[in-house]
Amino acid sequence: MAELGLNEHHQNAVISYMRFARSKRALRLKTVDSCFQDLKDSRLTEDTFTVDEVTEILDGLKVVVHSEVESELINTTYTNVLLLRQLFYQAEKWYLKLQTEISDLENRELLEQVAEFEKAEFLSSGKRANTEISKPKLAPLNEGVSExxxxxxxxxxxxxxxxxxxxxxxxxxxxxxxxxxxxxxxxxxxxxxxxxxxxxxxxxxxxxxxxxxxxxxxxxxxxxxxxxxxxxxxxxxxxxxxxxxxxxxxxxxxxxxxxxxxKFQETAAYRNMKELLTKKNEQVKELRKRLSQYEAED
Missing domain, CATH: 1.10.287 (Helix Hairpins)
Structure with a gap:
């Protein structure tokens, strides 16, 4: 339909996920900024520092920022896994087997295409500012052990x-x-x-x-x-x-x-249908045999 080659329903789902990812990214960046601001407010209260004190301050900041970035990367991975789980869950309900191409995740051309798509959707003049994207719920699978x-x-x-x-x-x-x-x-x-x-x-x-x-x-x-x-x-x-x-x-x-x-092959309907097909085949053979005799006489 558009830049990503998806229909309207699937493209709206992609936009919804990108909006969620942008909000999480902005929140994490604010957290990282607050780490630096907290350091300025709590530690940078003196006019001069020794080399050991500066090293100590940077080491402490490194621990905090490393923890925040690692937490966000882990959370992003888990979020993507849950998204894939939803798609696979729907596919398995209809006995489908989806395939993924991991190499495409590092395709620079595709990544730039997604970046352009995001820029067009969220940084434009707000052409979809008032558009409400439907969020269909996954139908539960209420059957025995699966439930x-x-x-x-x-x-x-x-x-x-x-x-x-x-x-x-x-x-x-x-x-x-x-x-x-x-x-x-x-x-x-x-x-x-x-x-x-x-x-x-x-x-x-x-x-x-x-x-x-x-x-x-x-x-x-x-x-x-x-x-x-x-x-x-x-x-x-x-x-x-x-x-x-x-x-x-x-x-x-x-x-x-x-x-x-x-069990279906053992049912009476299946056997009757098989016998009927066998009789029809025999009749066809007999008709062909008679027809060949007539052709030989002509």
Whole structure:
């Protein structure tokens, strides 16, 4: 129909997905910008910094930005997988097998074509600003084991989303813990410089409290990471088991189809039709034989 070579319905679906991707991309860019702004507001409060302090600040910023970018890339991958799952789900309902060409995902000409399509759709004078794109719902497959598997996959996806949110919270806590650690280390350095040779006499309680607090934060952070890793491993095991169950169900459906075809061949209607065709073939042979005799006499 247009630039992408799709009909109107499919092109509207592509536009809807691109709008969703643009909003997610803009939100993530705002998050990255806020990381730099938070760094400016919280750390860049002095006129001069040493090389070690600048290195420390950049390392902390690197951890935060790396986490944000990695989270977005992972989320984009999962989102694309869910989109493919919707398409394959509809195809399997009608016993279709879709094929994908991975090499086309790096085709520069096609990528530029998509970029031009996006620019024409979202950066133009707003020719589709008031257009509402229909969002058809996938029809559920309410048949036996397939319905149970669908519910189980939905439950696992919800659990996966909860784990992602929890992991995000842990990452934020870890970032806060690192910032607090840097602040505590700076306080310790200031105390050591101020106390000098009298460190043994005046350090005592305050420094001990700071060290204890730092140790507690480190232990909590390691504990949170361990819990997150265990939950992630459990989720992966559940997804693998569900995939195996789905493959077994597909095999059962194929066997059932073959069995149904076999039973149809054994029905009386099928046998009667086969006998009728056999009689018709014999009659045709007899007529041809008679016709050949008449032709020989002529």
């Amino acid at each position: 149970l598997l669908s519910k189980e996959i939905t439950r696992l996806q919800e659990e996966n989303d909860k784990l992602k949110a929890r992991l995000k919270t842990v990452e934020v806590q870890a970032t806060n813990a690192l910032d607090e650690k840097f602040n505590l280390e700076r306080v310790l350095k200031d105390l050591e410089k101020a106390q000098g040779n009298q460190e043994t006499k005046f350090k005592s309680q305050e420094t001990a409290d700071l060290e204890a607090k730092l140790a507690t934060l480190k232990a909590d952070f390691e504990k949170s990471l361990n819990v997150s890793n265990e939950n992630q491993k459990s989720l992966e095991d559940n997804l693998i088991a569900t995939k195996h169950d789905l493959l077994r169900v597909q095999e059962d459906l194929l066997l059932a189809e073959k069995e149904l075809e076999k």
